[in-house]
Amino acid sequence: MILAVANQKGGVGKTTTSINLGAYLTRLGRSVLVVDCDPQANATTALGIDRRRVEGRSLYEVLTGELAFEQIVLRTAIDGLDLAPSSPTLAGAEVELVEAGAFETRFRELIRPTALRWDYTLLDCPPSLGVLTANALVAADGVIVPVQCEYLALEGLAQLMRTIELVRRRANPGLRVAGLVLTMYDSRTNLSQQVAEEVRTHFPDTFQVAIPRTIRLGEAPSFGQTILEYDPASRGAAAYNALAEELVARLEGAAGGVA
């Protein structure tokens, strides 16, 4: 199953969720591929991959047709977790994709067939509803939407939902919202609780577990590690473990699943 992790707002926890959910899905015995679709390449560095190692072997070269998708996939330090890395050059791909035409189906053609070899492929999207996110939505079976428990959290979600609906009608009828994930939740503040309540009211398919705001989750990427490696006994680790369990129950459970 291919899941886009998307929200056009920056800093809401897309990358943190992609890599840590990915890590904990491997603990449930699932094979996982994280595809870094953001030119900022945060998922790539957060998984401990040196940018120099990726030069000339990133998603950009796949989109330009120089390399096949499987040629860029790297193993990470976590058994069962692989990465298709990004690089800053990917920013240029937006322009090239538009010029090449049929630009929203490139991921579907070039990535999807290979990506289906993993139990779960997580597409870590950039913070915009541009060409790369559109490509991810067209290629995916479902969308995970991280929502930061902050003022104006709901702002932009309506636009994202309309975009998902549009993609479903025009290009990808199988696309579903797999669920919303509350991130950076601080149980001590009324604001966090209010936002969480509001999001759950508007979007009943919000996952039960809320990811807490913790220093350890914020620190781990600077060591090139997921929370599973950096501090598996932490609250943040427990939350991502719970999210992985909830996701698997939801998508693989008796009710049928996302596709």
Ligand code: ADP
């Ligand atoms: P996005 O990919 O949506 O732009 P990130 O996942 O990169 O967002 O998160 C933005 C910043 O917030 C990063 O510095 C990240 O380490 C930090 N962060 C994300 N989630 C948490 C959390 N639950 N607790 C503390 N810091 C977090």
Ligand code: MG
């Ligand atoms: Mg990111």
